[in-house]
Amino acid sequence: MSSKGEHQAIPLSVLLKRELANEKIERPEIFHGQANQSKKGEDFTFLKTECQRVLGDGVTTYSVFGLFDGHNGSAAAIYSKENLLNNVLSAVPPELNQDEWVAALPRALVAGFVKTDKDFQDKAQTSGTTVTFVIIEGWVVTVASVGDSRCILESAEGGIFHLSADHRLECNEEERERITTSGGEVGRLKTGGGTAIGPLRCWPGGLCLSRSIGDMDVGEFIVPVPYVKQVKLSSAGGRIVISSDGVWDALTPEMALECCRGMPPDSAASQIVKEAVQVKGLRDDTTCIVIDLQPPEKTTPPLPPPKKLGKGVFKSMFRKKSPEPSCQIDNEYSEPDVVEELFEEGSAWLSERLDTKYPICNVFKLFMCAVCQVEMKPREGISIHVGSSNSSKLRPWDGPFLCSSCQEKKEAMEGKRPSGGDGSQYSSGSE
Template sequence: MSTNNGHHHHHQMVPLAVLLKRELTSEKIEKPEIIHGQAGHSKKGEDFTLLKTECQRVPGDGTTTFSVFALFDGHNGAAAAIYTRENLLNNIVGAIPSDLSRDEWLAALPRALVAGFVKTDKDFQEKAQTSGTTVTFAIVDGWVITVASVGDSRCVLESAEGSVYSLSADHRLEENEEERERITASGGEVGRLNTGGGAEIGPLRCWPGGLCLSRSIGDMDVGEFIVPVPYVKQVKLSTAGGRLILSSDGVWDALSSEAAVNCCRGMPPNTAAAQIVKEAVQFKGLRDDTTCIVVDIIPPDKLDPPVPPPKKQGKGVFKSIFRKKSSESSSTIDREFSEPDVVEEIFEEGSAMLAERLDTEYPLCNMFKLFMCAVCQVEMKPKEGISVHAGSSNPGKLRPWNGPFLCISCQAKKEAMEGKRGISTFLEKI
């Protein structure tokens, strides 16, 4: 899956500030209505969700709300999934300076997601429990959707005009060649389960530990190259809206993205989520916890009750939820400002390297608090922090003295994730 790296997409990205200015020029654009539902079939009891709709960017200011929809699929026990559900959001928000405007806040979000995921993993590993979890974490602020993911749960977006977009990457070793190369380069081994008689069975796994995912939170028993650094994608919907589907692998092992979108078209979110779970379980049987969250992002004037879908299930039926207003009310002014039904990409990055993910084109004073560790937010004295670019093999582009900076323990975490943990101690001995 080549989108994992994301660099070659950058030419078509639209700067966030441009999109938000466009939003201001057509002042009629209100925030969308957000309606969500979820459903699940539990087998092991290791899937957890977080649905939180009235989070405030500025505490006490109800106009700065955003919503969070997240799915945690635990393995080897539920501890990591529960811990992440309770702490990740605070760790993400804690990594964003408090006095930012909305567009600065949204622009800081991709880096804050990376910092929050790594901090959550680091804090959980200190508890020395061996469970792990996938995370698919969606933040919806107005028409802007930002998704961060590790593992193999997936987030899919259907725009109002019926196009289906993937907003997450699959971190299964079986599917992802780049991740296999990264792990072997860091010192891990990738291979199938050996039955002893020379036969190899099952999916590709990382050894030691035998995990088939290349990224997760937790999993301290499988070596540090299973990293918590998320793939992040940020998009802006047109004001026609769209539908988000977040599901654990129990759904995606049975259904393609298109099949999931099609099987519940025209249904309200709760029914839609139940339908997706039902289809998946019917197809595969209940082999795994199977969980689904459906979120409809709907223009405020289109909240008529959804029309039951026609018999023919096909593209365009989904639009019936987003019926255009009747023609009398649409004056020429309306037409001038109505955007095409497109989803505009703002940001995409999948690299596992912390230095790349915390680097920033913005003035750093806006993006990171000075003298704070960029990952765990601990305060550092001047000269105490280590630049995230320290020891980089690519000094040309970087200005290490500009930061961002990490505290000593986050620097150790970064080196371990890059497979460098043994090197520094080895050099000291010589």
């Protein structure tokens, strides 16, 4: 309704125009491109557009993009690339409508990441990988991330938003506190003379990241629980950039977006990689994926106008576009076009991420492990609330439930089991 009066009638022409516009832009067109310059051969990408999902009344499509930056070998990155999507989809209850499916994605992504990590560690391989995983359904973009690859969004209105978190210990105080509170140690590599050098690392193991998939040899404080953010773009669309740390060590988000402005996605990805390598040289695998979402009637990628952005632009602040109506009636009754935040959660604790605060929690099967999806008999499952410090609000006999294997994994990630190594002897890490 217009803010001018509760009983003011909206002209039929405006309503018809809105309805027609909504029909035309129900789903965006998606264009993408990628580029890479390889140093170690440990970066891998996953691009799958037009994935189909059967609904009760038809078929819907969605797109998936992933970047896997491996370290200490490529095994974890390859395994995650091949299995993560299936593990996420297996954690989504069947027969959901479109809105329910989108609402279930954050919880399913958490379960899928943890299951992928758990299954890979059963192979007893010591490599690890960062992951930035993006699922696009209509105008809704859901991003899950562990490690220091990043995903940013530039809306068509000119705003820049972070859709991932950086889990590098050097710049994430919250993750440093989590590790030390759980009994781990955070410090720099020590030389023979006792001098501390290099980035902050988690000990035992010496990894400079606090979250990843794999890395079974670096202690239980490195967790696979992803930061998840879900936003809905305005109908004007925008540009998404997913890049490994080889890009972000050299370029700011403003620099990355500005250097490729006006280019189609494939050229934009190549230009971002080129710029990053020119700044610091090819010190690491440098990979970039660019995705443009735009109204279907357009035939060229969106060209956001150059815009000087203040220091606070990279905070998670979602702003309204200034309407530019063609007539006074449209100005009076137009609805603001915004980038809307639907979900954000970054806790590393499984009991918080699989809790019943998630939407449509009642459709998740009670007697199925919330992580690995194995079916359990009544009384076999272990509630995620067992051992919770917030026992006044959570009841240990309430679900969701974990199988014994996943419960052990959860306890290990929460530092409730003794570490397998001595954190006092700092050795060089693998990342």
